[in-house]
Amino acid sequence: MKTCDICGIKSHESGDDPFMFGQWKSLSNVTVHYFCLLLSTKLPQRGDDSVGILGFLLTDIRKEIAQARHRKCEYCSKMGANVSCHKCGDLFHMPCAVTNRCTIEFCGNFISYCDTCRPLDDYKTQILKNPPKKQSCVICFETIHSCYLHCVSYGDCCRLGFAHMMCMRKYAMSSGYYLRCPWCRNSKFRDLIRLQSIFVPDRDAAWELEPNAYRDLHRSVFRCDQEECICPKGRQFTNKTWSILMCKFCTVSGVHSKCLVGTQGVDKISDIPKDFKCTICVQIIKSRAENLETSLYIRKNGPKSSEGAAIDSQEPVFSDDNCVDPGTSNQEFISLTSTSLPSNTSSLPPPPQSDKDKERLWIQKSFNVRGEPFLYLVVYKTDGPKCLGTCTYRFHEDDPRISDKSFEALELIEVSEEDIWFYHDDCHYWEENKHLDSCQQ
Known part of the structure; x- marks a missing residue:
């Protein structure tokens, strides 16, 4: 049985889960959770990985253990609190933070927020107000009956689905450097998911570290x-x-x-x-060579011209697959296949003369992703009064079209196919959109 000297949680008291509390680390007479070292607000990391316990000096760890005994946890009311909220300063144990809806950022300064101070953007606020129902976990494929924010994780790069928090912890722990978004395969997912209380180790994937994992391939x-x-x-x-x-x-x-x-x-080496x-392999190479000859090099099936004959005196040659009557002259064939530009373009619709003539975008929301120089614009796609889903456009912050980010200006922005980021069949907030009444009319 092990006991963490910082938080006081014993291994038989649900403190032996490496995905929630990190691995056990021991040196001399000190035994701690790895996450207790990372998340302790007052504990500095003053060495490299070869000094102390992964850069945490034993003198600093013992000092933190002594000071934590005088701090009371806001959740369990026991002493030994080592984590403080970045906003309000409330103190709590690291295991209490994991199990009480706190938000932990496993990057930078490894700051933590209590359940009342955790940062919320528009997307998280929507999930809190109306948790999506009966979603499928992208990792275990089990049904998530209610997507409560503290129980699920999502890809902030695309927001295309949800996964169980524990499933995502295991996926991140095993993937390491190879972690990608399971929905859109974006490599930025590795940095974004760390803001959702998910620890991502800086090491190779678990399957790369397994001894003799690829032995059979070299046998x-x-x-x-x-x-x-x-x-x-x-x-x-x-x-x-x-x-x-x-x-x-x-x-x-x-x-x-x-x-x-x-x-x-055969005795001579030269004869072997x-x-x-x-x-x-010989058959495969031969078949590839034959296919290469027939598919890339096209033979002309027309009669050979005699030397000195005029080129314009030759009759047109048609292949067997041509649908044109062989009796048709060359001039007639050209007239049948060619098209001429219209001389009168007055039938084309004139360009819009004012903002009233422009087609307005039916905007659901606009948002920014931390660390990205882009503005994302979510627009409804409709067919009359029926909502077909949403289309998300992405614009660089230097784009002159979004110099005015007011709602009225964004409604009149001109978009192209190059601005499309992805489509989604989400019509969840369509009933709340202010354009619905005008659309039905």
Whole structure:
């Protein structure tokens, strides 16, 4: 049984979960949770990873242990609080912060917020007011009956779905450097998810650290696959005399050098083949060469012109697949396939002369993502009174079209296909949109 010297939680009291509290770290007579070291507000990290416990000096850890014994936790009312809220200054244990809806930022200065001071943007506020129902976890595929903010995580880069908080912790812990957004595969997800109380280790993925994980890929089975093996000791026998050559392309099939020649009378080194190509690889290479010849190089099927004949005297040549009647002249064929530009363009609609003539965008919301120089604009896509979903446009902050970020100006902005970030069939807030009444009318 282990006991954390900082928070006082014992391993048998739900304090042995590495995904929630971090791994146990011990040095000399000090035993602590790794997350207790990272999240202790008054504990500095003054060394590199080879000093103390991953850069935390033993003198600083013992000092924090002594000071934490005089701090009372706001949640469990026990002594040993080592984390303080970044806004109000309330004190609490690290395990109490994890289990009481606090927000932890596993980056930068590793600051924490209590459940009443946690930062909320528009998207989080919407989830708090009206949690989405019956969503599917992108990792375990189980149903999330109610997406409460403290129980789920999401991709702040795309906001296309939800995942259980514990599933995301396990996914991040095992992925390390290879962590990507499970919805849009954005690499920025690795930094954004750390703001949602998810710890992402700075190391290789777990599957890369497993000993001998790729051993079978480097193992070769030396065996003679010749149809008639003439080696007296069997197909798997090999020595200097009965050496086995592996296929130079697939390195899977092999053959005794003497079996390849077909006789045991090969004694000179110069007579032994230097390489070997198995039958399967030879057939694949041959078929690829044939396909290359017929698909990339097109043969002209017309009659050969005699030397000195005028080019314009030749009759037009049509392929067998051409739908034009061979009796049609070359001039008629050109007139059938060519199109002329209209001489009168008065039928085209004139450009809008004022803002009233421009098509307005039916905006749901606009938002910014921390650390990104972009403005995101979520617009409803409709078919009459029916909502088809939303389209999210992305504009760079230097774009002159968004110099005026007022709602009235954004409604009149001109968008193109290059501005589209992604589509979504979300019509959740359509009934609350102020344009609905005018649309139905």
